[in-house]
Amino acid sequence: MPAPALARSAALPGITVGLPTGWQVPEGVQMNLTTSFAERGTLPRDNQGNNNLVVFLWATPWKVLGGQLRLIQSFPFNAVSPQEGPWQAGLAQPLTTAQVAWKIGDNLGVSYFLGGFWPSDTLFALRSASIAQRFAISYVGDGWNLTANLHYGTMLEENSPTGVHYSDYMNLDLTATKRFGKWQLGAVAFGSTDLPTNRPGYRPVGQVAAGALVGYAFEKFTVQTFVTRDIAQRNLGGEETRAWLRFLVPLWRPDNDQVPNRVTVRRNSDAGPPVAGR
Template sequence: MKSGQNARRAALATTFACLAAMPGTALARSAALPGITIGLPTGWQVPEGVQMAITTSFAERSTRPRDNQGNNNLVVFLWATPWKVLGGQLRFLQSFPFNAQSPQGGPWQAGLFQPLTTAQIAWKINDNLGVSYFLGGFWPSDTLLALRSASIAQRFAISYVGDGWNVTANLHYGTMLAENSPTNVHYSDYMNLDLTATKRIGKWAVGAVAFGSTDLPTNRPGYRPVGQFAMGGLVSYAFDTFTVQTMLTRDIAQRNLGGEETRAWMRFLVPLWRPEKKPDQVPNRVTVRRNSAAGPGVARE
């Protein structure tokens, strides 16, 4: 039994090493999936309470001799607190990704990828404009197909939300805490940029999204940095208790990934808890009652 487990682990390690040597959908060096925040007004304050976002996407990259395919699934819990820090809204996020990959048409491999734990502060600049700063970290993962280095994640977002618009830019900066993985794959720091421009029309929203990602320079000889830039569209609908977003994106440029990627996205935004609103308290009032025996009297309600 032990030898069988070791053989399976060795096979997975070999698969990962082959993937690392070739371009692949899931082997962009970014710890965050490029484009993961498109469609969201990440620079704006959100209602106090707990929200859940479930994002799933299926991607196919046109590589040779066969396409690479990947399915990415991410659950994020966001707690928007009532507390203020430096005048901004304090919120906490925790994510849990579960991804699956089929390199070059081979067998699918799946596992829990790197969870993210972070805090964020969002400031209102005026009634329609907000900015936010996000600081946290990705935990290391034992999944062989995942990045296995812990990393620091910073994000800087700006959002305009006036007149039903959501115009947002969210810049990701990632700092890897290890240079090499246990399978001798090299890691570099990375930068991503997620862009959104959508318009709400009643319960519908439509518009454009785009994202780019790039490895940052490294001194390692022979290292080939990867990068991409993709564009696409968004359609969403707000139901009474949740919102559904659908998006389709396509690479218009890529570097060292072996081919362009097409990705279909779906996201569910679900509020889980809101603090109960206290009923309006009736202010103290003075009423005058008259009766023939006592004369004028005062009662406080």
């Protein structure tokens, strides 16, 4: 039975909600630290999990087909307590990727993300390398962040050394939030599903969850917190409740005088918080 911190997708379902992943961001380096605690109501005892993900995003000055090139590297550290048993912790699968974001209107943007998850030796994590593609669209006018981010993952192996079968997966992360000064309020939702496989007897897993988000933009960084709850699940043993906390921190921005005509998204602008995401 999968632990609550580990659905079948290499990317944690819901990991990019709250972020305008289809929109362009200021040139420079930013960090996203997202931590979450989940409890899934399974029998005879609940499964619990803690996910911690650090993401570094470099919004480069370079263009690809007219879009902003971004380079992303993530480092996850996860822990699980199956059936309320002893906690196990370790490094999970790092992600290395590139993303291109195009501005197609005054407040509308799209992006394409291509990269891969590295294999892991952590026993409770997915151990197969995989290819990750994402397609995002964001509307950021009038303080809104309306974003859909579709994840498509291709596993490079069918079975783990421990006999676990892997399948390709698809996730969809949705965000609808509004800014009120420094505050950000709204709703988030996500879904995940294994894709069909030819393996006899394989039981695909999936979930649909929704929740509410509150964010606040401090002078030097932005904080977001949200809680999500499964509305439906398949072959996961029970519904999951997950509490999330995220810090979005700009680490470096070039001097404006040295970067003419750069795209600028200020902290209190319509575009919302930085976009670093796994």
